[in-house]
Amino acid sequence: MIEAGEKARLLEGHLDRRPFARIPFGDFGEGLSRYPFMLVLPQDVHERFLEKELKRAGVLVERNCELLDFEQRNDSILARLGTTKRRKETASFEYLCGCDGAHSSVREKCGISFPRRHLRAGVFRCRRCGHRADSG
Numbered sequence: 001m002i003e004a005g006e007k008a009r010l011l012e013g014h015l016d017r018r019p020f021a022r023i024p025f026g027d028f029g030e031g032l033s034r035y036p037f038m039l040v041l042p043q044d045v046h047e048r049f050l051e052k053e054l055k056r057a058g059v060l061v062e063r064n065c066e067l068l069d070f071e072q073r074n075d076s077i078l079a080r081l082g083t084t085k086r087r088k089e090t091a092s093f094e095y096l097c098g099c100d101g102a103h104s105s106v107r108e109k110c111g112i113s114f115p116r117r118h119l120r121a122g123v124f125r126c127r128r129c130g131h132r133a134d135s136g
């Protein structure tokens with residue numbers, strides 16, 4: 001995974017096209033970690049890596065499968081899934097893990113609040129590797 005990424009040595013923060021921060025990382029984790037650097041790894045490369053590891057552990061990632069609804073039973077979760085536009089199915093699981101992002105329907109249905117605040121957009125430019133990413 002390290003070979004697939006780029007080690008970032010310097011991060012420059014820009015807001016409204018003006019630089020506001022310059023953070024030299026260097027080997028900032030030297031003596032603390034076996035990996036004493038910040039690694040920049042494209043999301044698609046990372047996802048392929050994780051999917052391969054999951055497959056090795058016996059977990060199959062199903063694409064185009066949407067959680068439509070669910071209900072808690074005594075000892076299981078009953079989930080309604082939409083696998084294609086027309087096909088829907090119901091399946092029972094021991095656990096439901098809500099990893100469905102900021103607008104999580106799992107979180108909403110469980111009544112868990114998510115206080116937000118507005119952040120102004122900024123841009124970080126990674127000098128060493130030339131990647132550019134909007135700050136999230």
Ligand SMILES: Cc1cc2nc3c(=O)[nH]c(=O)nc-3n(C[C@H](O)[C@H](O)[C@H](O)COP(=O)(O)OP(=O)(O)OC[C@H]3O[C@@H](n4cnc5c(N)ncnc54)[C@H](O)[C@@H]3O)c2cc1C
Binds near residue numbers: 066067102133136
């Ligand atoms: C423009 C932008 C730039 C960003 N840049 C960075 C960055 O440079 N560095 C950084 O660290 N973070 C960045 N972030 C933040 C980062 O993307 C998020 O923090 C991270 O993706 C959150 O991961 P997650 O797994 O919680 O949710 P997500 O990545 O949002 O994944 C949720 C997944 O759940 C799926 N899903 C949702 N509902 C359902 C459903 N009902 N059934 C089935 N699947 C469902 C979605 O399709 C999605 O694939 C950025 C965010 C944005 C918007």
